[in-house]
Amino acid sequence: MRARRSKLYSLLMLSFAISFATAGCGSAGAGSGPSGSAAPTVDVLGSVVKDDALAALLPEASRQAGVVKFASSVGSTPPSSFYAEDNKTVQGVDIEIAAAVGQVLGLRIDREVASFEAILPALSSGKYEVGTGNFGVTEARKKTIDFVTYINDGQGFAVRKGDDRVKEVKKLDQLCGLKIGTGAGTTFEATLEREKHVCPDAGKPEYQVLSFSDTAGIYLGLQQQHIDVIMSTINGLRHAASEQPNLVFLNEFKRLDVGFAFKKGSPLTPAFQGAVNKLIKDGTYQRILEKWGTRDSAIPESQISPPEHT
The missing domain is CATH 3.40.190.10 (Periplasmic binding protein-like II)
Structure with missing residues (x-):
């Protein structure tokens, strides 16, 4: 489909x-x-390695499993998340930041593509652990969802x-x-x-x-x-x-700040925040944004559920 x-x-x-x-x-x-119509192909993730101290912030179950269940809204226009020409491979700034965070934490991302409007309710029900889809941080959403910010759109x-x-x-x-x-x-x-x-x-x-x-x-x-x-x-x-x-x-x-979305109270948020901040500090984050032409949307540091921009 x-x-x-x-x-x-x-x-x-x-x-x-x-x-x-x-x-x-x-x-x-x-x-x-x-x-241009072709997506950029420069490798910006090859130097990203696991950070044991940040991985230790993960809940025990996640460390043992070595995998995190993602739901992603894919198919929108570039540069956020979209399909490559093979109609199978997902790519974009959201996808690569998530991949980099996974490498820092030593986690494999098990991604399922879902409709944008279905992801946040599915997080609350426990079907998925993390959601991506250019989700803006709003006060209304924060009532049931926690966010770890990674870009400003x-x-x-x-x-x-x-x-x-x-x-x-x-x-x-x-x-x-x-x-x-x-x-x-x-x-x-x-x-x-x-x-x-x-x-x-x-x-x-x-x-x-x-x-x-x-x-x-x-x-x-x-x-x-x-x-x-x-x-x-x-x-x-x-x-x-x-x-x-x-x-x-x-x-x-x-x-609006945009973030990884989690069920309210998720124990994953400190590790994800730490991983994003490590990527910002070591320059990987800036290289990802530069690759996808979104450098004007850089954030100085990741936050957990910050106030909505007014």
């Missing part, structure tokens, strides 16, 4: 790019993501080139009367739904929120003008705009 979705995504994105290119538009402005907007109805989004009442495409179960969807009242309150027509489980549906909707604006990750939209001639990244709306 996931492989078929990945093939569909590639075809839709190719169709999207071709239709934009044949519209007679110029090239997109460069984003901070890696350029957040919320941004993009439109079709030539659509001048919105030039920048500082307040959501600038989107009144428009159709906004976003991912199901995301902070984007929650923000848009929570603030829907701002347009009627201002005497303006309400904006519509169209939520999708697959990123391909969002981009196809924009291409076919069923959607006017995309709200998604800053890094993802910047990368997409650098690849597609008629897609314009508007602006950052809100920054």
